[in-house]
Amino acid sequence: MANNLRSIFETDPDAKPRPKQNFSNDVVGRFRSGRLVGKQPESLNEWRVTTGDPSVADTIAALMGGVKEEWDTDKEDNLQVLTESASVEIIIENSDAIDASMKLFGFSGLTHHCDGVKYLSDEDPTLVGTSCGCPALLEERKARAKSGKGPKPSIDITFKLAAAPELGKFRFNSGGWSLVNVLHEVIEAIDTVGGRQEDADGKVTDPGKPVRATLTIEHVEYVTKAGRAVSYNMPVVKVLGIYEAAQPVDFPTAA
Numbered sequence: 593m594a595n596n597l598r599s600i601f602e603t604d605p606d607a608k609p610r611p612k613q614n615f616s617n618d619v620v621g622r623f624r625s626g627r628l629v630g631k632q633p634e635s636l637n638e639w640r641v642t643t644g645d646p647s648v649a650d651t652i653a654a655l656m657g658g659v660k661e662e663w664d665t666d667k668e669d670n671l672q673v674l675t676e677s678a679s680v681e682i683i684i685e686n687s688d689a690i691d692a693s694m695k696l697f698g699f700s701g702l703t704h705h706c707d708g709v710k711y712l713s714d715e716d717p718t719l720v721g722t723s724c725g726c727p728a729l730l731e732e733r734k735a736r737a738k739s740g741k742g743p744k745p746s747i748d749i750t751f752k753l754a755a756a757p758e759l760g761k762f763r764f765n766s767g768g769w770s771l772v773n774v775l776h777e778v779i780e781a782i783d784t785v786g787g788r789q790e791d792a793d794g795k796v797t798d799p800g801k802p803v804r805a806t807l808t809i810e811h812v813e814y815v816t817k818a819g820r821a822v823s824y825n826m827p828v829v830k831v832l833g834i835y836e837a838a839q840p841v842d843f844p845t846a847a
Contacts, residue, residue: 619750620648620760622669623680625809625827635825637809638678641762642669648759649673655755656680679808681754682762683835686799687782689750692775694726694743704743708733734769745772749829754804757837764807770826781831802835 621643626635641652642663649660649671657676684690693712696704705713706724714720726742727733736742747766753759782788786800810828815821 618760619763620645621652621762623762623764623807625764625766625825636674637811637825639675639680639809640672641675642672644668644670646671651756651759655753678810679806681832682751682805682807683754683757683802684749684751684782684805684831685802686786686788687779688799690775690779690782691748691750692772693746694724695746696737696743706743730769745769747771747775749807751805751807754835764827766827768826771829778829778831785831785833804832804835806830806832 621641624636624640624642626633627640628634639656641649641656642665643649643652646660652658652673652675653660655677656673658673660671660673662670663672694704694706694708695702702713704724705711706726708726709724710721711719711724727736733742737744744767749764749766750761751764752761782803782805783800786803787798788796788800789798791797806829808828808830809825811823811825813821813823
């Protein structure tokens with residue numbers, strides 16, 4: 593018997609069903625603090641959540657406000673919710689759930705990946721672990737990144753929603769320098785509250801317990817000494833305490 597089904601999707605590839613994902617293990621959605629309007633980036637005052645799972649989008653809309661809708665993307669997270677919440681209570685497993693490095697992307701993809709001092713990856717494996725050549729001073733790093741000649745921060749935080757941990761893991765990525773400035777404080781707070789333990793050689797003997805935290809889009813405004821008004825949004829992570837599965841959660845919503 594011939595299989596003639598293939599030709600249907602050859603003529604209409606957009607109608608081909610997406611493969612079902614194992615959302616129990618994978619990241620089920622992304623929290624985003626901005627979007628593209630045409631070709632221009634727009635900073636948002638409330639969280640935008642994207643996912644490929646309609647039930648996840650429905651739960652986000654119910655918890656955080658907003659409406660599930662499709663958006664133009666070639667990625668699997670083709671649904672978005674423009675929520676009405678600037679803050680969300682989350683569960684961070686331990687500080688290993690935060691991945692931070694410096695990255696520079698070009699037309700061919702990732703062209704520079706380091707920890708600020710040494711290469712973490714490269715097309716030439718012999719360079720991994722050697723000096724990346726980035727300047728030592730923070731302002732010089734920022735200048736090179738702004739000019740497109742140097743890498744900028746790439747901070748990934750993986751977490752679950754305290755109000756619905758059964759949904760699975762979400763991810764937030766930040767390329768902002770503001771989070772870099774306080775990242776060591778966030779990691780230290782997670783380790784201290786969670787009870788992370790290391791031996792004398794620095795080997796982790798206990799990664800620590802999960803912690804409760806808030807992930808917030810915070811609006812900052814100030815006037816410089818020269819009289820210039822500055823306004824921007826920044827992500828803020830605040831550790832609240834140990835996460836207990838049975839504890840009630842007050843989910844922040846828009847006023």
